[in-house]
Amino acid sequence: MLMLKPPITRLGGKSRLRKQIIEMIPEHTCYVELFFGAGWVYFGKEKSKVEVINDIDKELINLFRMMKYHAPEIERMLEYEFSGRDIFEEYKNYTIDYLTEIHRAVRFLYLISQSFAGKGNHYGYGTNTRPCPQIFYKNVLGDIKERLRNTYVENLSFEKIIEKYDRDYTFFFCDPPYFETAGYGFEFGEKEHLLLRDKLKNIKGKFLLTINDHEKTRGWYKDFNFRNVEVGYSVSNGNSGRRKYKELIITNY
Template sequence: MIIVKKSIIPWVGGKAKLMWIINLLAPLKYGRSIDVFGGSATVTLNLECPHNKLKVYNDYNANLVNLMRCAKERPLGLIKEIGFLPLNSRDDFEMCKRFISQEEFAEEDLKAELELTEIMFPPPQAEELKHIMLKKSADKDLKRAAMYYKLLRYSFNSNGDTFGGKNCDIRRFFVDIWKFSRYFKRVVVENKDFEAVIKQYDRADAFIYCDPPYYEAEGFYAVIFTAEDHIRLRDTLKEAKGKVMVSYNNADYIKALYEEFYIFYTTRPNSMAKKEGEVYEELIITNYNPKEFLPEKTGQLNLFSFLLNAEPEGEYKLIHQPITNEKEPTT
């Protein structure tokens, strides 16, 4: 049984139930990992990448990235802010939503203000004002992170949108934030468009993992992801120098879109299903052929045949392999 390091937040589409196959089909060795649609950070936390290698977490959701940065860099401050921020009713929940919607993640604005301070004031006063501005900004970031954290914890299906009306002792999650800070201390945290972050960190020895909003399920996500974005992602990954893995829902459109890649089929328990035992169909897509190094992990892999993981977490099936675009496996 694989023990998965816990995220600090619940998250729609979290990959805890798929880490066994993500690590199984990942290259044996890589010099850096880029979690492009980082979400709950479950994949970043659990990739079997050597601890001294570069790990990058990225997400386009600015409030989520702010929470991850605060949990990484100021865990005690975040815990303190969460403790001082009671949330016991629907009115409190709506107040947090209003704050989150009005307080934008203004990193560029702060940078501009700091530059103006250096121009407008002599050095001694400028340094003092910059210190005050940075402290005020950091305190505001902590407050926003705490509010966003509670929105996720108290919302229905962890979507941060609808009050779930459930009891939740927030204090029992404090130790998770502290552990997360230790796990994440060497992770680079980015808040960029997927194309920008892929092009910035792509190298021949890179492992690029993408968990984009699922096709025709984009409404469940906090950021807008259009039909054109699905195509733009595919086109960006086709040009990647490193090894690429993509998670998607089992949709014919996606299988056609990625016909130049290897496509695996698997299932996981459906946590949002009304009936017990229902599963969700997933695709794992790669731009390299894992079968060359899979024997070292599990045994043989044949097209259209099922293979059990050595530690039986689930089953998967290779359902498509490309005619071209095959990359040599990392050994």
């Protein structure tokens, strides 16, 4: 099966775990991804009958919307783009409200792809790596656009999506921000994690959740099924930043 690569990088992206997660997806009609990010699992799995992708980040969802509707225009705008510190700063300092949605999408793609660790705040450069190629691609958006065809794109907080889409034939893939690690600019502490747990506890459908292995996360989900996994994430270029993390895959089936 052809596994698509997401068009962006994202902190905590599930590139290394996605095969294992995909193998564990149960039978379902409606596939819902509550915390989309770069969408590694969505882009890697087979299409479901109905699909929903959601993230609270407005700029991220706008990028996918624009890829869906205006892919050629995004490619046209990127055609003469190159990786430069001044351009990076210029994009960073734009007032979003004054930009068109297409321009906002290009800005987001530029900042994410040309920044250190995909965080969008510091210009990313290297001495043994070339600039990230995402802003130079041609015709990659076509596949992505095609993939988005039978998908509802949402931009709400996870609890509202659970309420709207929960059926006995719904499957939720949940990859929330890790507990007690750097965030995405949206608060996700114990309160949000417990709200997620309480919502998931009472659903009619099925869920699979990935979370960092922590005394508290184990405790919250003690009534469900666990699988322990170890993942090596590279934090910086080269191997010096590579560390192993313990992660849990939790399901209610």
